[in-house]
Amino acid sequence: MIEPKTPHLSNIEMWQEWKENGNIEAKKQLIEHYLPLVDYVSNRMAIGLPKNVSKDDLASNGVMGLIDAIEKFDYQRGLQFETYASWRIRGAVIDGLRQGDWVPRSIREKAKRIEEAYQLLEQKYLRSVSDAEMSEYLNVTEKEFLHMLQEIAITTVCSLEDPIREEESETRLTLLVDEKAKNPDYKIQEFYIKNALVKGIERLTEKERIVVSLFYYEELSLSEIAEVMSLSPSRISQLHSKAILRLRGTLAKHKDQLMEK
The missing domain is CATH 1.10.1740.10 (RNA polymerase sigma factor, region 2, helix turn helix motif)
Structure with a gap:
């Protein structure tokens, strides 16, 4: 490669x-x-x-x-x-x-709204929610919802340096520790995170799972995935955004549950 x-x-x-x-x-x-x-x-x-x-x-x-x-x-x-x-x-x-502050604050706020909506609705229905249900909850048309996804596409690219929650200093990078070290707390945390991700991925639609797999595991670009799936690059971008926002909501819920224990 x-x-x-x-x-x-x-x-x-x-x-x-x-x-x-x-x-x-x-x-x-x-x-x-x-x-x-x-x-x-x-x-x-x-x-x-x-x-x-x-x-x-x-x-x-x-x-x-x-x-x-x-x-x-x-x-x-x-x-x-x-x-x-x-x-x-x-x-x-x-x-x-x-x-460089190239992403307007309004776009970040839209991303947060959608992530929280996915978390709330999927926790309520215990399944993957449709675009129609998301649109109704956000009080927008389905066309407007898809446009929102297109606008926030790049904000769904996660950095390990990003805080897991905006108001906290803990980052995703802090979850990467030496696997040779014997840390029972980390092993328990790792177990629950993996379970949360598995459940989150199971709730993705088939197309969303394919996009995540091709992008993160096969390391294809979005344009290459568009060719493989015979869809437009903008549609692939929307599917990727939805998948990541769903998974973020799942992990945020997981963190809240751990804090309650």
Whole structure:
């Protein structure tokens, strides 16, 4: 999928030189070695963004995320750097977009309204709710509801740096801990989160499940998914938005339940 440039030192030698000896040249080689990750992540995230958002700006923020990942990564834990770095790059790009304040507050408020509506209605009916039911609850037409989904499409791209709840400091990144560490509380939390996600995914419509699977597991772009499913890119974007907002509502409900216990 990604072909990093061949460095002068082997991968493990670069990490050893940088982490154990503080060799700046080795750090530069690591950055060059993993730079294709920045292009890969930023290009995927550029899909669906407004035209005024520069791809160069996305890549620049992504490079900062890569450098941060290289500085913080512990290569001796046996974890895969590419996965860790991809999330750091993704988080840095989204943080850069937020600092640019390119998403109007009204759009974020719409996203929050829809997420809360999915959470309330699906908790009430214990099933996936239809667009018609959502439209009725939000007091808009189905056409207006689909337009709202199109408007908030990019806000459904989650960063691990985002707070799980807006009023709290805990982020999704805090849920990533060393799997080798024996932490019973984390294992219990992990168990309930997985169960919540399974239940949330089960409530997605068939098309929403396919979009989530192709986007997050097969790593296809939204335009590629549109070709596979013979739908328009805007329709795929709507399906993705609905799926993520449903899952966010499920996780928010899960967190509330844990706090009550």
